[in-house]
Amino acid sequence: MALWFRPPELAELNQLGADSLSGLLGIHFTAWDEYSLTAAMPVEPRTHQPYGMLHGGASAVLAETLGSVAAMLCVDSARFRCVGQTLSASHVASAKDGEVIGTARPLHRGGRSQVWQIEIRKPDQSLVCFASLTVAVLALR
Numbered sequence: 001m002a003l004w005f006r007p008p009e010l011a012e013l014n015q016l017g018a019d020s021l022s023g024l025l026g027i028h029f030t031a032w033d034e035y036s037l038t039a040a041m042p043v044e045p046r047t048h049q050p051y052g053m054l055h056g057g058a059s060a061v062l063a064e065t066l067g068s069v070a071a072m073l074c075v076d077s078a079r080f081r082c083v084g085q086t087l088s089a090s091h092v093a094s095a096k097d098g099e100v101i102g103t104a105r106p107l108h109r110g111g112r113s114q115v116w117q118i119e120i121r122k123p124d125q126s127l128v129c130f131a132s133l134t135v136a137v138l139a140l141r
Helices: 010-016 056-072
Strands: 028-032 037-042 080-091 099-109 113-121 127-139
Touching: 010 028, 037 056, 056 080, 056 099, 056 113, 056 127, 099 127
Parallel strands: none
Antiparallel strands: 028 037, 037 099, 080 127, 099 113, 113 127
């Protein structure tokens, strides 16, 4: 069974978040494959904490954006909405500049909930943050 209800269109995904928090932070979707969805975020003053390092909250926004959008791509959006329910993030290393790349992969895809694992890495593949996002799948009324 294919992961995606419909194949992701990167331009459409990037336009979807352009006027939201993800757009404000410069998050942009860069790739997808049979098992994952990937997005990048710049590490710069707008995503820094006061000490010049990537803010943990910015990493959390990247993780929730990736997991929520990936979840939506797994359901019929004419019938369902996916909303973040629980996010757990562990920050294991700092980043000061450049960009970070997040990749979301499913751990569970059920009819009422989904669980996504998100890894955020520097371009050299060193781990910055790993997160788990539980998403509620809600039927539209």
